[in-house]
Amino acid sequence: MGATHYLPPWFSIAPMMEFTDNHYRTLARLITKHAWLYTEMIAAETIVYQKGNLDKYLAFNPDQHPIVLQIGGSDLTNIGKAIQLANPYGYDEINFNCGCPSPKVAGKGCFGVRLMLDPKFVADAMSVISANTDVPVTVKCRIGVDDHDSYNELCDFIYKVSSQSPTKHFIIHSRKALLNGISPKENRSIPPLKYEYFYALVRDFPDLQFTINGGINTVDEVHTARMEGAHGVMVGRAACKDPWNILGNIDSAIYGAPPSSLTRRQVLEKYQVYGDSVLGLYGPNPNIREVIRPLLNFFYSEPGNTLWKRKADAAFMDPKLTTITSFLEETLGSIPDSVLDAPISEAAIGFPDVFADAKRLLPPPYVAEREEELLYA
Structure with missing residues (x-):
């Protein structure tokens, strides 16, 4: 299934370890139909060495389309094998991680953001990925690493990767x-x-094509970033901190859909069906705490939120609560009906342009020097 079946990735939710798992993505898709979803980063070696257990890492509900698989790795052979193993799952795009700063990844693993120092390898990796899949391939990276942080060094990375591989979209x-x-x-x-x-x-x-990421926390900022020329906008922590208000307005404010009449109660009714269907799917996992985790900020800043979280903490310890349905029955009494049944509030658009200063601070235009040297360095 190709990405061309869906509206463009004008808005996407960043891949976040221990956040953008199947449970969070299920909740997100119940709220927004058009946002692009990303998996957590999955190491190529995990896919290769767990090929007898791939559903645990790669399976997802078809409702999650459009969805991007993000992989990491530093071994071209394993990267190619991982893509072949992932193909039957039908992801809409493959993204290669060149941005994760975790010591486990950039240090011992020698991949993630450290790969920005080796654009030739990244180009080779992207060529391998593209050769093993029929869907678009993208790179997610930072603007630099340690002292390698000049605009020219960033441009050299972009130039080499894009000119030596099929990569045409960078996050x-x-x-x-x-x-x-x-x-x-x-x-x-x-x-x-x-x-x-x-x-x-x-x-x-x-x-x-370039998608902007980092420090964007509101639907208004998503809108203004696009108005200033960003081809897409990726939001991370804000989409976990307040999923209802951030994701609930994306379809109308960014994709032009009619305002939604969806309520939190309607989302929870569908989510509890999903949650009960996956409990214990892989032995003891997922458990109730894992399935409920995406909901813990579902009532962010609303009346009853603090009490709901306290009840949730207590319910996690109650051995009698063995289903998501019973968990929600036990805890949701702390949330007023007025919160549960209110439709999504339309986001205001038109605040000051937080990206205007960026346009005034643009560095001098990049010119690739000694093109042959860059291509074959």
């Missing part, structure tokens, strides 16, 4: 990564955002 997390021992969480806040680098890429590589 750019607009911060560099620091591999000096800070945590992945700190890597999402300590390096400063440089949106000017992103918009300079849009200017300097007109034949490529």
Whole structure:
């Protein structure tokens, strides 16, 4: 099944380890029909060495389309094998991770963001991925690594990967990564955002597609980023922190669909059917806590939210609650009917353009020097 069956990835939810699993993606798709969903990053080796247990890692409900498989790896043979094994599952796109700063990935694993220092390998990997699938291939990366953070170095990476492989779409997390021992969480806040680098890429590589990522927290910011020229916008933590208000407005504000009359109660009724159907699918997993986790911010900032979370914590410890249905029956009394039955509030559009300064700070245009040297370095 190809990505051309769906509206373009004007909005996507970032791949996040221990967040964008099957349960979260199920909840997200109940709220938004058009947002593009990403798996957690899956190492190529995991797919290859777990080929007798692939459903646990790769299976998803067809309702989740459009969906992107993100893989990581540093061995071309395993990357190729992993794509072949993933093909029967019908992902709409394959994304290669060149942005994860986790020491487990960028350090011991020697992949993730560290691969930005080796664009020739990334181009080779993308060629291998493309040769083994019929769907589009993309790269997710940062704007730099440690002291390799100049705009020209970023452009060299983009130029080499795009000119030596079929890659025509890059998702750019607009911060560099620091591999000096800070945590992945700190890597999402300590390096400063440089949106000017992103918009300079849009200017300097007109034949490529660029999706902006990093620090975007509202539907209004998604809208203004697109108005400033981003081909797509990817949101991460905000879509987990407040899934109802962020995802609930994407179809209308970004894709032009009519305002939704969907309520939280309607979503929960469908989600509990899903949840009860997957409990214990793989031995003891998933368990109730894993299935409920995407719901823990479902009532963000609403009356009853704090009490709901306290009841949820207590319910996790109650051995008598063995289904998602019984869990919700026990806890949802803390949420007023007015919250459960209210339709999605339409997001306001038209706040100040938070990306305007980026356009004023654009670095000088990139010119690839010594083209043959770049191509064969």
